[in-house]
Amino acid sequence: MTTTTQPAPWEVLAGMLAEEADGVALEAYLDGLSDGDVVLAASRLEHEARTTLLAALDPDDAADLVEVLPETQVVQAMEELAPDDAARIVEGLPSNEQADLLGDLEEPEAEAILAEMKPGAALKLRRLAAYPDDVAGGLMATERLAYRPRRTVAEVVADLRLHAEQYKDYDIQYIYVLARLGRLLGVLRMRDLLLVPETTRVREIMLRDPDTVSPDVPLDELRRLFERHPYFGVPVVDERQRLLGVVHKSDVEEAVAERTERDFQRAQGVVSGEELRSMPLLLRARRRLGWLTINIVLNILAATVIAAHEDTLSAVIALAVFLPIISDMSGCSGNQAVAVTLRELSLGVIVPTEARRVWRKEIGVGLINGVLLGLLVALAAYAWKGNAWLGLVVGTAMAVNTVVAVSLGGTVPLILRRAGVDPALASGPLLTTVTDMLGFLLVLGLASLWLTRLLG
């Protein structure tokens, strides 16, 4: 029996690029694929081929493709493309994604691309790129429809008709009404235009004093705003109420999803930015090694506690069996507390100043679970060696260390957040090192103290 294997989409695409297929043929092929296959095909190409593909496609199609590709691949392609090709693709992206992308590029490449854009657009983009990614200014789109208050519905409709092509990708739920100098007076919904006579002026139907945010409002606050109010977008204004842009609900949700994924990656030790297995081997190994080196140094540091108690350990060799258990279980208990704190921060039910409150809430859990885990490990020790004092040593160490682990796990993320350090990144190693050292010290210290009984 023979099976004829269909070539995979990335093989077909690579073949087309090798034969210098034109942009129309390439787009036609991509259009025939599912969105999932488009990602697989384009992300699996060699990076030179991916750059060739983006250059060959119509800039708008290339921009659509850029939005599904992993960020690191996009950045590499943008830096390899001719600046004018890159500029045309950037112009095809929504303004907030333009700014994100420019911010990810190396300075000279970003400048080269900006130099190829229209001066007005480049200036606007520079301003946008100056905002951090996770505040209203960095999330807002500058595409919006705005009219003066004296405009009539007929005039607005005529403008929409005239610029239909240009506005086609705008998310126009809302139309903004601006006074001179761009000061925001009010807002109206697209459909409000349908419900009134054509001679009505927009100021007569606009909602006055709409909710607005300033450009420095953080992501979590925006998320709560959209959860509590049925808006699809909220205008961003400066201190003089001038309209700067619009933050859309979907962009806020997308940014939350990305931040959570980044936190997850960092907590798991992927800390030097996104890793893809399509990246060069040495780069991947080197990036992971940074994190591993920090951890092995911290581990060796913790192990010095064991080294300092070699005599006790050689007297009661059974203790060595329990050291990794105590170390790992403190990590488990501590990580749970870290996770609950990060979740409560994200939900907004605690604020970073409440370490004391969190600590009081953790102590109880630590005591209950510490005693139970301590009993369990004490029983295991007693069952194994028949020595109650061995059980007492490892059980006590486990119980005390659990209380310390949950206390630190609950509060350290808050303290790190207040100190401006990423809690997802630093909580783990900090916690593990402290609880390892303390755990080893408890087991071996208590054993030294009761050595005669342990040997009895």
Place this chain on the structure above:
Amino acid sequence: MTTTTQPAPWEVLAGMLAEEADGVALEAYLDGLSDGDVVLAASRLEHEARTTLLAALDPDDAADLVEVLPETQVVQAMEELAPDDAARIVEGLPSNEQADLLGDLEEPEAEAILAEMKPGAALKLRRLAAYPDDVAGGLMATERLAYRPRRTVAEVVADLRLHAEQYKDYDIQYIYVLARLGRLLGVLRMRDLLLVPETTRVREIMLRDPDTVSPDVPLDELRRLFERHPYFGVPVVDERQRLLGVVHKSDVEEAVAERTERDFQRAQGVVSGEELRSMPLLLRARRRLGWLTINIVLNILAATVIAAHEDTLSAVIALAVFLPIISDMSGCSGNQAVAVTLRELSLGVIVPTEARRVWRKEIGVGLINGVLLGLLVALAAYAWKGNAWLGLVVGTAMAVNTVVAVSLGGTVPLILRRAGVDPALASGPLLTTVTDMLGFLLVLGLASLWLTRLLG
């Protein structure tokens, strides 16, 4: 110096509720707070007080509040409210959130609430709640505007005007054109209505054969669709092309964010659903203990390997110092590989069947980093004890175990995913147990083998 402390918002709110303030006063107070303070105030109340608050507010205001509260608090309040009060609040939520909430309630409570709703609405909601949360059917909203193809723009506008109040919370970017039996013929954008004469029939301006999805399309595919195409919503149709609802981009992004947060919590050992520190102490301790018990059993299992080599260990006590290091570092290396796999799955650049491809990519990283970490720990051992054989034992164990850890870390999530097990939940303990056992076996096995040299 005395400081007069302003009472916190939750204290004010609790005070108002204790004095049986009416819904208008309560809403007025909440309206004066920032969205962040609303969450803090409402989430900190005793749960009876929170239920009282939701019952006192106008149902639409209560629904807005429900959307910012943590899910577990909402579920508890809904189960405590009188079913008719709960039903009015549920009706104030968007349809997809109605279904999510009903799905989270206990069966009898959900039935009691459904019984208080209009039969048509209840039937619709039952159908929606039958879909899993993370497919198009579970994410879609059923609120949508739909007209027959022969309707004119004037008729559509008249309908919009007539039902302006009912439609006010709809996300109406699109108007759907339906044939008999609800078959989807086309779609038009709200603003298209503005750009044509009033006598135009909608079939003349609709976009025919729009992109649609079936109700079982999964979340990741929807995410890619919205990344690649500039849609704000996509219609969901059944196998006969009948329109079932609309999936909005913002709901997809929100679901992705929630799923990632849940994955993060599970990977950190919070596995029995959302924990809030406002929950009862015993419940919190018990929930965390489940995970800890599994882990301590696995840890004891791994430690039996050490117990089996007590003789070797008592001959070369220095080995005990390295056991926790090997155990912890394998966890670190393995977790990095797990994280990269989960990220690649989420980006869509690998599919779950590609374990072999991932493994080939991990081997190289494992070899490079294993050798380097092995060298480092070997040097530390040699520097400490001056015995090259000790360095060789712990270095070799570290190197081999790192290769195994990244191989398992990279592939296990894919294998679990294919087996229908949550990889974020199960990868960690599985990985740690296997690499702990192997690491201990390598250190102590090699040491037994070279025992004379170690003692030499």
